[in-house]
Amino acid sequence: MTEQAGVTIDDVRRVAELANLELTAEEEPRMQRDLNAILGHIAQLNELDTAGVPAMAQVGEMLGGLLQDRGEALREDAVRPSVDRAKVMAAAPETDGRFFKVPKVIER
Amino acid sequence: MVNVRAMELESLTIDGARAAVASGDTTATTLAELHYERIEAKDIEINSFLALSRERALQQAAKIDALAAKGDALPPLAGVPVGIKDVLAMQGAPATAGSLILKGYRPPYDATAVAKLEAAGAVLLGKLNCDEFAMGSSNENSAYCPVLNPKALDRVPGGSSGGSAAAVAASFAVATLGTDTGGSIRQPAAFCGVVGVLPTYGRVSRYGLIAFASSLDRVGPFTKNVKDAATVLQVLAGQDVMDATSSDRPVDDYVGGLTKPVEGLRVGVPEEYFGEGLDQEILVAIDGVLAGLKAAGCVVKPVSLPHTKYAIPTYYVIATAEASSNLSRFDGVRFGLRDAEAKTLAEMFRRTRDAGFGAEVKRRILLGTYALSAGYYDAYYRKAQQVRTLLTRDFLTAFAEVDVLVAPVTPTPAFKLGEKTDDPVKMYLEDIYSVAASLAGICGVSVPCGETKGGLPIGVQVLGSHFGEATMLRVAHQVETSQKKAC
Numbered sequence: 001m002t003e004q005a006g007v008t009i010d011d012v013r014r015v016a017e018l019a020n021l022e023l024t025a026e027e028e029p030r031m032q033r034d035l036n037a038i039l040g041h042i043a044q045l046n047e048l049d050t051a052g053v054p055a056m057a058q059v060g061e062m063l064g065g066l067l068q069d070r071g072e073a074l075r076e077d078a079v080r081p082s083v084d085r086a087k088v089m090a091a092a093p094e095t096d097g098r099f100f101k102v103p104k105v106i107e108r
Numbered sequence: 109m110v111n112v113r114a115m116e117l118e119s120l121t122i123d124g125a126r127a128a129v130a131s132g133d134t135t136a137t138t139l140a141e142l143h144y145e146r147i148e149a150k151d152i153e154i155n156s157f158l159a160l161s162r163e164r165a166l167q168q169a170a171k172i173d174a175l176a177a178k179g180d181a182l183p184p185l186a187g188v189p190v191g192i193k194d195v196l197a198m199q200g201a202p203a204t205a206g207s208l209i210l211k212g213y214r215p216p217y218d219a220t221a222v223a224k225l226e227a228a229g230a231v232l233l234g235k236l237n238c239d240e241f242a243m244g245s246s247n248e249n250s251a252y253c254p255v256l257n258p259k260a261l262d263r264v265p266g267g268s269s270g271g272s273a274a275a276v277a278a279s280f281a282v283a284t285l286g287t288d289t290g291g292s293i294r295q296p297a298a299f300c301g302v303v304g305v306l307p308t309y310g311r312v313s314r315y316g317l318i319a320f321a322s323s324l325d326r327v328g329p330f331t332k333n334v335k336d337a338a339t340v341l342q343v344l345a346g347q348d349v350m351d352a353t354s355s356d357r358p359v360d361d362y363v364g365g366l367t368k369p370v371e372g373l374r375v376g377v378p379e380e381y382f383g384e385g386l387d388q389e390i391l392v393a394i395d396g397v398l399a400g401l402k403a404a405g406c407v408v409k410p411v412s413l414p415h416t417k418y419a420i421p422t423y424y425v426i427a428t429a430e431a432s433s434n435l436s437r438f439d440g441v442r443f444g445l446r447d448a449e450a451k452t453l454a455e456m457f458r459r460t461r462d463a464g465f466g467a468e469v470k471r472r473i474l475l476g477t478y479a480l481s482a483g484y485y486d487a488y489y490r491k492a493q494q495v496r497t498l499l500t501r502d503f504l505t506a507f508a509e510v511d512v513l514v515a516p517v518t519p520t521p522a523f524k525l526g527e528k529t530d531d532p533v534k535m536y537l538e539d540i541y542s543v544a545a546s547l548a549g550i551c552g553v554s555v556p557c558g559e560t561k562g563g564l565p566i567g568v569q570v571l572g573s574h575f576g577e578a579t580m581l582r583v584a585h586q587v588e589t590s591q592k593k594a595c
Contacts, residue, residue: 007478018481019436019473020457020461021473022462034532035474035475038424038536039478041421041424041536042421042425042488043421044417044421045418045421045491045492046491048415050498053494055493055494056494056500057323058309059500059574060309060353062504062548062549063574087216088216088442090216091214091215092443093440093445093446093448100441102441102456103450103453
């Protein structure tokens with residue numbers, strides 16, 4: 001991570017592809033400009049020496065000493081009713097009532 | 109019913125509504141109708157509600173009225189009209205999350221927070237506008253038009269829970285639910301002059317919340333005063349088997365704790381929250397709050413949260429990284445929008461997401477994907493997670509010396525529509541005083557503490573330690589009481 005992050009248009013296209021986004025020709029330069037501005041701001045994290053500092057994924061782990069605060073209580077592993085299938089399938093754009101239908105996956 | 113019509117909705121509180129229903133002065137049905145009338149008459153200019161759930165509301169109101177007619181003891185929120193931010197599932201009602209990609213989607217179940225409110229007697233009026241997927245600080249990112257600030261129609265209500273704050277400020281509801289990922293409850297509460305609570309991470313279930321950044325997202329109430337906030341939080345708090353991140357720690361008595369004396373409580377003032385860029389009128393208002401707390405017997409002392417300036421860059425790495433993952437579920441397969449023209453599955457994903465997501469959501473997905481991509485993961489995501497540890501340690505150190513922290517919520521009062529939409533970094537900096545608490549998982553509340561000369565609301569934030577809601581609300585209640593005396 002350098003002071004000038006330098007995201008190129010090709011980077012924008014590559015990341016858009018990874019994220020399954022299709023950007024228009026007008027969107028690409030705008031996103032390039034914004035990403036560079038935001039990453040430029042984020043670069044100030046480099047001012048901090050974080051060698052040996054543990055990474056924190058969520059809050060519970062910081063409260064490790066207080067077992068009750070850790071929010072790790074898992075429910076009993078038992079069979080229980082779930083949301084009604086017919087109601088779930090009814091929200092799908094295309095379905096036969098049992099499966100979600102999508103365009104073909106494999107070209108041949 | 110003449111008396112009821114004359115009743116001022118503006119001053120209607122939870123206790124007032126419940127007592128009026130219990131005594132027979134009014135009915136839950138009348139209260140619901142009065143609020144719907146007001147919404148229909150006035151929400152055209154504010155745009156806070158996206159959908160009304162009249163049938164469900166009136167059914168619930170009838171149930172409460174039957175209880176009251178029998179003389180039964182009423183639950184804590186009996187007959188209280190409430191609104192729900194549109195990122196929370198409410199069975200049968202639309203849940204758009206402010207996005208086109210979920211247009212028309214109606215979830216087949218209730219979020220736990222929504223179900224708990226209704227079980228406590230609340231009447232669910234409908235769904236409230238917000239920034240798309242809760243991403244924004246002004247509500248200008250909603251795909252369904254911005255919400256305006258009821259206190260100043262040329263200003264934003266704040267975001268992302270702008271509709272939730274505006275609806276309470278405009279007396280369209282007595283209480284509402286919002287969500288806070290980086291300030292989305294406290295900031296709009298401050299901008300609209302209402303109370304907004306960010307509960308400790310793990311205190312309130314997120315089951316049924318459309319996820320933005322799972323290590324940060326929280327659900328909390330907006331109300332007209334601190335006691336109402338304590339009452340709603342009392343209902344919402346507690347473990348939920350459907351949310352493994354919800355804590356099994358016992359819930360304190362928030363309402364009962366409000367009237368305990370604040371004498372001797374130690375109030376920390378973090379010097380980093382009073383630096384360059386803080387509006388002079390807000391500074392003066394906060395000084396007034398601190399003077400009031402001193403007068404009430406609190407010990408006010410300076411503290412330092414040295415990593416504060418790194419909170420925004422840390423937040424915008426972690427929140428966007430998590431969002432890029434969470435929002436991958438919106439792909440046109442199971443719910444919401446689908447591009448019907450696409451010939452292949454991959455094309456369908458891309459075209460659906462391009463048409464369904466707005467600019468800010470795409471920007472954050474791209475940023476988050478970039479930060480997690482090969483070669484950048486350590487430099488951005490891991491680095492941000494390490495700084496998150498430092499930010500959290502700042503708070504743990506401070507809370508070893510003080511019981512609560514008092515600070516501004518925002519650097520400025522509500523800004524004008526369009527003022528910051530062209531510059532994402534400028535918009536992100538709006539969250540400068542709110543994101544650190546989000547990253548650290550502590551609780552916070554925004555309480556009105558005056559107005560600018562131009563009549564814009566000013567909010568002060570009281571921050572509590574992890575699961576320290578009772579003490580935090582007690583101090584907030586004192587701030588509110590001192591305010592009333594000063595006026």
